Amino acid sequence: MKLFNPGGERGSAMSYATLLEKIEIMRSTLRWATRLERPDVEKLLRQANGLRDEVMQLSHKTRFVEAVSGDVERRTGEAPVPEPLAGERRRALLARSFVFEGTFGDNPKLLDALEIAEKAAPTDLPVLVDGESGTGKELMAKVIHANGARADKPYISVNCGAIPDSLLESELFGHKKGAFTGAVNDRKGKFESAHKGTIFLDEIGELPLPGQVKLLRVLQSHEIQRVGSDETIAVDARIVAATNKNLRKLIDQGTFREDLFYRLSVIHVTLPPLRERSDEIPLLLAYYGDEAAEALKRPPLAMTARLRDFLLRYAYPGNIRELRNILYRLACLAGDTADLSHLPEDIRPAAPATAAPPALDGALGAAPLSLAEAKRLASDEAERHCLERGLQEVGGTVAELARRWDMNRSHLQILLRKHGLHSKDFRKTH
Ligand SMILES: Nc1ncnc2c1ncn2[C@@H]1O[C@H](COP(=O)(O)OP(=O)(O)OP(=O)(O)O)[C@@H](O)[C@H]1O
Numbered sequence: 001m002k003l004f005n006p007g008g009e010r011g012s013a014m015s016y017a018t019l020l021e022k023i024e025i026m027r028s029t030l031r032w033a034t035r036l037e038r039p040d041v042e043k044l045l046r047q048a049n050g051l052r053d054e055v056m057q058l059s060h061k062t063r064f065v066e067a068v069s070g071d072v073e074r075r076t077g078e079a080p081v082p083e084p085l086a087g088e089r090r091r092a093l094l095a096r097s098f099v100f101e102g103t104f105g106d107n108p109k110l111l112d113a114l115e116i117a118e119k120a121a122p123t124d125l126p127v128l129v130d131g132e133s134g135t136g137k138e139l140m141a142k143v144i145h146a147n148g149a150r151a152d153k154p155y156i157s158v159n160c161g162a163i164p165d166s167l168l169e170s171e172l173f174g175h176k177k178g179a180f181t182g183a184v185n186d187r188k189g190k191f192e193s194a195h196k197g198t199i200f201l202d203e204i205g206e207l208p209l210p211g212q213v214k215l216l217r218v219l220q221s222h223e224i225q226r227v228g229s230d231e232t233i234a235v236d237a238r239i240v241a242a243t244n245k246n247l248r249k250l251i252d253q254g255t256f257r258e259d260l261f262y263r264l265s266v267i268h269v270t271l272p273p274l275r276e277r278s279d280e281i282p283l284l285l286a287y288y289g290d291e292a293a294e295a296l297k298r299p300p301l302a303m304t305a306r307l308r309d310f311l312l313r314y315a316y317p318g319n320i321r322e323l324r325n326i327l328y329r330l331a332c333l334a335g336d337t338a339d340l341s342h343l344p345e346d347i348r349p350a351a352p353a354t355a356a357p358p359a360l361d362g363a364l365g366a367a368p369l370s371l372a373e374a375k376r377l378a379s380d381e382a383e384r385h386c387l388e389r390g391l392q393e394v395g396g397t398v399a400e401l402a403r404r405w406d407m408n409r410s411h412l413q414i415l416l417r418k419h420g421l422h423s424k425d426f427r428k429t430h
Pocket residue numbers: 102103104105131132133134135136137138139140244320321324
């Protein structure tokens with residue numbers, strides 16, 4: 001991977017080597033530690049954060065070099081590069097050390113969004129992220145911040161929908177002591193706190209019109225005035241805004257200013273809803289199932305076939321947040337094995353069938369399947385049955401199954417994880 005082999009650039013190669021050395025020191029500290037007390041953990045965390053920052057600085061440098069050499073190729077009129085496939089695009093992002101921790105998926109629309117974010121991150125241009133609730137807008141804002149030159153500066157998040165109108169100006173721009181009843185001290189606003197860093201204006205569509213006018217003024221002048229003060233203060237905050245509303249519709253309705261929209265959406269990123277990337281549900285189920293079990297200190301989450309079928313086909317109106325919440329709920333409420341009865345009541349199918357329904361019958365209030373989804377589900381279903389039967393035959397010994405099927409053991413483990421199968425559930429008890 002590029003990270004450790006930066007194309008023979010001496011400066012970077014030496015820095016990467018230094019980084020590797022530091023990582024090795026950390027690894028050996030951990031390897032020989034018999035017991036870690038909280039202060040040791042804090043220290044290791046600080047070291048890990050420092051290493052992450054250094055990796056990011058290096059990755060910015062590498063990306064900059066790549067962007068420049070790309071420009072040179074374009075200017076010299078070399079033949080256009082053919083469009084890469086989804087898997088390659090994701091690998092290419094990783095190889096360029098673009099940090100998008102916690103963002104999964106190979107869906108072309110998600111990759112489009114990540115690629116736009118990658119290009120926007122090193123600039124100071126305002127970014128507008130839109131998408132339905134729970135599609136990862138805040139995560140995307142953090143990705144943009146983490147990959148920009150301001151990564152080590154503050155990231156301040158403001159929920160524009162949660163501030164009462166009367167407090168809005170003071171929240172955003174601060175106030176002077178005595179400016180209004182209750183203003184007992186001078187107070188910095190969010191913009192000042194975000195100076196040199198990034199301000200994330202969440203739910204921007206909820207900002208009332210007077211607030212929009214004030215925000216527009218700041219965007220134009222890069223200056224603020226605390227409430228009750230005449231003094232102007234220069235602020236340099238990179239703006240990322242997010243909305244789950246259709247701002248163009250709000251503009252037509254007269255509740256959102258068109259000029260503000262154009263100011264905020266110099267770069268526009270749209271995140272796809274989960275139902276348009278349902279091929280990634282198995283991966284998300286495996287990831288959040290493990291995360292929930294670990295967070296709740298429970299054994300890995302096992303689920304019945306019919307629950308799994310439901311989760312694969314459910315439409316997730318609340319998108320990834322809903323999927324994550326469901327898995328935390330299952331991990332918390334289920335005993336050994338989660339079933340349909342552990343689902344939240346409002347999404348639980350009314351009369352669960354006793355036998356596992358065939359995966360393609362379109363029941364359980366699921367989204368309609370496309371042909372490609374139907375094929376994938378059928379193939380997933382067959383794969384899982386085969387794995388279950390195989391594990392039963394070998395009494396849960398993965399190494400034996402891998403040998404019988406002439407398969408790489410780690411690949412087999414990945415498949416088991418994908419289907420939420422645990423070899424120990426197939427061990428024979430006497
Ligand atoms: N591509 C992804 N891969 C994995 N997890 C994701 C992805 N996108 C979002 N998530 C997770 O889904 C949850 C919701 O994400 P986030 O809070 O960023 O959504 P949002 O669009 O801001 O939602 P809302 O509109 O409700 O505020 C978080 O736990 C986040 O980590």
